[in-house]
Amino acid sequence: MNDKIFNEVSNGIVDVPGFKVAGVACDIRKKKKDRLDLGIIFSKIPCQAAGTFTENKVKAAPVELCMQTLNAGNSFHAIVVNSGNANAVTGLQGVIDAKLMQSLTAELCSVDPGSVFVCSTGKIGITLPMENIKNGISAAVEALSSENQQGENITKAILTTDTRTKKATIKINLEEGKVITIGAIAKGAGMIQPNMATMLSFIATDAQIEGSLFQEILKSAVDSSFNSITVDGDMSTNDTVLALANGNSGIEVNRANEVIAKNFSQALVQLCQDLAYQIVSDGEKISKVVEVVVVNALSKVDAEKVARTVGNSSLVKSSWYGADPNWGRLMGALGCSGAEIKPEKLNIQYAESVKPFSENFSNTVDIIKNGEPCYTNETEWDKLVALERFIVFIDLNLGKEKFHLISTDLTPEYVSYNKSEK
Amino acid sequence: MNDKIFNEVSNGIVDVPGFKVAGVACDIRKKKKDRLDLGIIFSKIPCQAAGTFTENKVKAAPVELCMQTLNAGNSFHAIVVNSGNANAVTGLQGVIDAKLMQSLTAELCSVDPGSVFVCSTGKIGITLPMENIKNGISAAVEALSSENQQGENITKAILTTDTRTKKATIKINLEEGKVITIGAIAKGAGMIQPNMATMLSFIATDAQIEGSLFQEILKSAVDSSFNSITVDGDMSTNDTVLALANGNSGIEVNRANEVIAKNFSQALVQLCQDLAYQIVSDGEKISKVVEVVVVNALSKVDAEKVARTVGNSSLVKSSWYGADPNWGRLMGALGCSGAEIKPEKLNIQYAESVKPFSENFSNTVDIIKNGEPCYTNETEWDKLVALERFIVFIDLNLGKEKFHLISTDLTPEYVSYNKSEK
Numbered sequence: 001m002n003d004k005i006f007n008e009v010s011n012g013i014v015d016v017p018g019f020k021v022a023g024v025a026c027d028i029r030k031k032k033k034d035r036l037d038l039g040i041i042f043s044k045i046p047c048q049a050a051g052t053f054t055e056n057k058v059k060a061a062p063v064e065l066c067m068q069t070l071n072a073g074n075s076f077h078a079i080v081v082n083s084g085n086a087n088a089v090t091g092l093q094g095v096i097d098a099k100l101m102q103s104l105t106a107e108l109c110s111v112d113p114g115s116v117f118v119c120s121t122g123k124i125g126i127t128l129p130m131e132n133i134k135n136g137i138s139a140a141v142e143a144l145s146s147e148n149q150q151g152e153n154i155t156k157a158i159l160t161t162d163t164r165t166k167k168a169t170i171k172i173n174l175e176e177g178k179v180i181t182i183g184a185i186a187k188g189a190g191m192i193q194p195n196m197a198t199m200l201s202f203i204a205t206d207a208q209i210e211g212s213l214f215q216e217i218l219k220s221a222v223d224s225s226f227n228s229i230t231v232d233g234d235m236s237t238n239d240t241v242l243a244l245a246n247g248n249s250g251i252e253v254n255r256a257n258e259v260i261a262k263n264f265s266q267a268l269v270q271l272c273q274d275l276a277y278q279i280v281s282d283g284e285k286i287s288k289v290v291e292v293v294v295v296n297a298l299s300k301v302d303a304e305k306v307a308r309t310v311g312n313s314s315l316v317k318s319s320w321y322g323a324d325p326n327w328g329r330l331m332g333a334l335g336c337s338g339a340e341i342k343p344e345k346l347n348i349q350y351a352e353s354v355k356p357f358s359e360n361f362s363n364t365v366d367i368i369k370n371g372e373p374c375y376t377n378e379t380e381w382d383k384l385v386a387l388e389r390f391i392v393f394i395d396l397n398l399g400k401e402k403f404h405l406i407s408t409d410l411t412p413e414y415v416s417y418n419k420s421e422k
Numbered sequence: 423m424n425d426k427i428f429n430e431v432s433n434g435i436v437d438v439p440g441f442k443v444a445g446v447a448c449d450i451r452k453k454k455k456d457r458l459d460l461g462i463i464f465s466k467i468p469c470q471a472a473g474t475f476t477e478n479k480v481k482a483a484p485v486e487l488c489m490q491t492l493n494a495g496n497s498f499h500a501i502v503v504n505s506g507n508a509n510a511v512t513g514l515q516g517v518i519d520a521k522l523m524q525s526l527t528a529e530l531c532s533v534d535p536g537s538v539f540v541c542s543t544g545k546i547g548i549t550l551p552m553e554n555i556k557n558g559i560s561a562a563v564e565a566l567s568s569e570n571q572q573g574e575n576i577t578k579a580i581l582t583t584d585t586r587t588k589k590a591t592i593k594i595n596l597e598e599g600k601v602i603t604i605g606a607i608a609k610g611a612g613m614i615q616p617n618m619a620t621m622l623s624f625i626a627t628d629a630q631i632e633g634s635l636f637q638e639i640l641k642s643a644v645d646s647s648f649n650s651i652t653v654d655g656d657m658s659t660n661d662t663v664l665a666l667a668n669g670n671s672g673i674e675v676n677r678a679n680e681v682i683a684k685n686f687s688q689a690l691v692q693l694c695q696d697l698a699y700q701i702v703s704d705g706e707k708i709s710k711v712v713e714v715v716v717v718n719a720l721s722k723v724d725a726e727k728v729a730r731t732v733g734n735s736s737l738v739k740s741s742w743y744g745a746d747p748n749w750g751r752l753m754g755a756l757g758c759s760g761a762e763i764k765p766e767k768l769n770i771q772y773a774e775s776v777k778p779f780s781e782n783f784s785n786t787v788d789i790i791k792n793g794e795p796c797y798t799n800e801t802e803w804d805k806l807v808a809l810e811r812f813i814v815f816i817d818l819n820l821g822k823e824k825f826h827l828i829s830t831d832l833t834p835e836y837v838s839y840n841k842s843e844k
Binding site for chain 1: 477478479480481508510511512513545546547736737740741743744745746748749750751753754756757758763765790793794795832833834835836837838840841842
């Protein structure tokens with residue numbers, strides 16, 4: 001009872017009763033005809049929705065439109081999404097094109113335009129090829145299905161430089177055999193830093209939940225998952241997480257029933273962390289995933305500053321790439337985070353990661369004790385930094401706040417890969 | 423009259439009358455016997471001093487000692503400096519060793535210990551090989567000279583991963599044939615971001631100047647030079663700029679004579695900018711120097727935020743490396759700086775750099791006008807980004823404040839080079 005169990009094989013959104021999806025190819029990149037690049041998520045039952053969006057001041061046209069749609073609407077039916085072109089930095093034409101995607105999808109699905117969200121991801125600064133997009137939307141609406149094949153297609157249609165599809169499904173087993181399902185898909189890869197990453201994630205559930213509570217629970221889940229990862233410290237113009245709840249299960253999630261609300265909230269955190277880890281471990285040309293856990297900071301803000309300064313330092317990330325047990329760069333980075341630290345109180349350990357975002361570690365090795373290097377542990381430390389996943393555990397010994405960031409190394413291949421978009 | 427002229431051939435500190443220097447080899451790295459690694463700067467005439475130090479909360483022992491020495495003392499005679507070992511994150515032993523370097527140098531130079539500054543640069547987390555250091559100090563005091571050979575030796579002795587020595591001399595020609603000389607040396611290379619960079623710079627002058635005015639003028643010159651460059655966004659534990667004024671010229675710089683004070687101040691800015699540019703253009707494995715000029719920001723802080731976010735973005739720096747005319751990453755980066763911006767008011771130009779830190783550009787090309795890309799200029803833009811030096815000029819069109827940052831590209835070689843210190 002009250003178990004939350006991940007599906008062993010997830011089919012993403014189509015695991016959730018009442019949702020149909022489709023992923024089609026409409027040649028948005030104008031050079032890869034067969035590449036899936038447009039998708040639709042649809043629920044005939046009207047949904048409540050929640051969303052979180054990039055905090056970048058340069059927001060793509062579809063992001064602005066999503067925010068307006070979410071604020072203005074009461075019930076929602078669909079998300080239309082394309083990859084290959086972000087429709088960002090595209091001026092007035094971009095706004096017109098995003099609205100056209102919205103109205104076309106609405107018309108073909110026989111729903112109100114205000115119930116359709118629009119998302120785009122890909123190259124910045126180029127207007128959308130609208131003829132291709134129109135063909136794509138028609139084909140996608142035709143193909144809408146709750147079968148696994150289209151479930152697979154849409155996970156592929158949203159990818160850009162990702163090398164793998166990203167999806168997860170979690171079931172919450174409540175009393176009397178009642179079950180809530182949450183299914184989700186995501187894309188990531190580059191420009192991955194918080195608020196949000198260059199990422200899209202779409203979440204569907206058959207729970208029945210009121211909009212403002214849904215928003216609150218989603219925001220909190222996103223903060224401890226998608227907003228706690230970094231690949232390259234860059235924040236995108238298009239980051240969006242959208243969640244739809246169609247109420248198909250008949251189970252109500254509300255503030256009155258704390259048990260169900262807590263279970264739903266925990267399940268959403270687990271689902272989002274699972275997807276966030278899928279994103280960071282498929283970061284562009286990375287070779288290692290490193291979790292930076294900062295504890296006992298004076299404030300949450302300080303804990304996050306230290307974690308991000310360490311997790312985004314080019315020198316620290318280069319040493320992770322080289323499996324170099326390097327305390328100098330670590331100390332250098334955390335001293336310039338702007339957070340309150342006292343070097344003489346610092347303890348740092350490296351450890352083996354047991355499970356992403358977990359605080360259970362194994363094979364812990366002391367690196368810095370009271371601000372001074374532990375020279376004798378270097379052999380053990382060498383073994384840890386050679387792993388593909390490890391933990392850097394930083395105890396500031398000043399207060400009670402913590403932050404858990406999942407980062408990666410920086411590789412020469414990342415730079416070569418990103419040297420040109422031509 | 424009132425001309426400020428750079429020496430065509432600089433010999434650094436020894437160009438300044440009354441100063442002697444030496445650079446010797448004492449095998450601090452314990453594998454490169456002949457590599458020069460310890461230096462002393464000495465003035466028999468007591469000097470006024472000024473200094474600026476890293477804002478990193480993890481400060482090396484010699485940095486703490488320099489700050490104490492500067493605060494406690496009234497007159498100063500010497501700087502002793504070693505490379506190969508930063509004496510940082512070395513606990514109590516580090517403090518003892520730094521003080522021993524100070525007292526040994528003072529004894530052999532027959533001056534008060536409180537008149538000697540100590541600086542170290544190199545690997546972090548390893549205690550100094552004090553026997554070698556002692557031998558080095560003895561040899562350096564023996565070798566002190568105002569000849570060019572030792573002038574050259576000390577510029578080499580302070581280098582770490584630098585590929586070139588860094589020095590500059592400027593003469594201020596005043597009325598009646600009076601001349602003030604300022605000579606300086608520096609080292610840089612990695613961990614180069616402000617406040618300060620992993621850098622040391624030593625400045626000597628024969629002006630006669632009172633300590634608090636000297637400090638004020640130095641601080642201002644450092645802000646618009648050494649604190650306005652970035653290679654990798656990392657800030658070191660050891661950054662130090664120290665300036666000594668022995669008054670040997672008999673020319674007084676004071677608040678009463680505005681003409682002389684202004685000339686001295688401008689000359690110091692020019693000298694520091696010259697050295698800062700030498701540091702950034704010798705950044706570890708860089709291939710391009712890019713000046714990011716942000717104008718018309720609402721505040722100075724905003725202008726600096728935008729410049730640093732653009733100049734430290736891994737994605738933007740990778741595109742510079744690839745000579746890719748990429749507005750998407752630029753817009754993405756500047757939207758997430760935290761500064762107030764209005765995308766629709768933004769104008770961005772690329773241009774050819776005429777002279778570092780100057781605001782005269784040539785061959786200006788519009789990239790973004792009122793927030794939208796200028797597609798027609800791509801051929802011209804292609805030519806600019808292929809250069810080894812260019813300007814990114816960002817007009818926020820909101821206020822009146824500006825910031826000028828000199829940055830570099832990010833190369834695969836930087837990552838490979840920094841993957842290990844073993």
